[in-house]
Amino acid sequence: MEDKRKKKGLLAVLVLIVAVVAAAGIYMATRPAASEGDKSIVVEVVHKDGESKEFTYDTDAEYLRDVLEPAGLIAGSESEYGMFVETVDGYTADSSNEEWWCFTKDGEQLNTGVDTTLVSDGDHFEITLTVGYGY
Numbered sequence: 001m002e003d004k005r006k007k008k009g010l011l012a013v014l015v016l017i018v019a020v021v022a023a024a025g026i027y028m029a030t031r032p033a034a035s036e037g038d039k040s041i042v043v044e045v046v047h048k049d050g051e052s053k054e055f056t057y058d059t060d061a062e063y064l065r066d067v068l069e070p071a072g073l074i075a076g077s078e079s080e081y082g083m084f085v086e087t088v089d090g091y092t093a094d095s096s097n098e099e100w101w102c103f104t105k106d107g108e109q110l111n112t113g114v115d116t117t118l119v120s121d122g123d124h125f126e127i128t129l130t131v132g133y134g135y
Contacts (some may be wrong), residue, residue: 007107039121041067044125045089050097053089064103064125065114074114082115088127102130 043047043055061067068074075087085101086092092098103110103117104126110117117125 039119041119041123044126046126047091048129057121061119063115064117064119068114082113085114093129098132100130102128109135
């Protein structure tokens with residue numbers, strides 16, 4: 001009886017592994033491609049007081065970090081996942097007050113970091129100082 005349980009458990013793990021590998025393959029095949037060449041993007045920064053500033057960048061960079069960091073708009077620390085953005089437009093988020101910078105594109109929260117967010121011509125990004133971790 002215990003051998004059957006072990007076999008079912010092993011089978012379940014194998015099915016899960018196959019599903020994860022298949023999902024990763026589908027993502028890699030269908031993810032948006034980085035566009036090469038000159039692009040123009042707009043980055044809107046919304047500060048704690050609600051004040052909003054827009055910055056326009058003409059770039060040939062593939063990733064968001066490669067646009068914003070050299071321009072001096074963002075700074076942060078390195079993590080195993082890439083840059084953790086702490087400072088935007090000269091303001092450093094205060095983690096003791098649960099402040100953090102939320103990155104969105106056309107109002108939709110990004111599921112990628114600045115190191116892996118692709119940049120295409122006409123993109124509009126928003127960086128909003130957010131208070132509260134919401135757990």
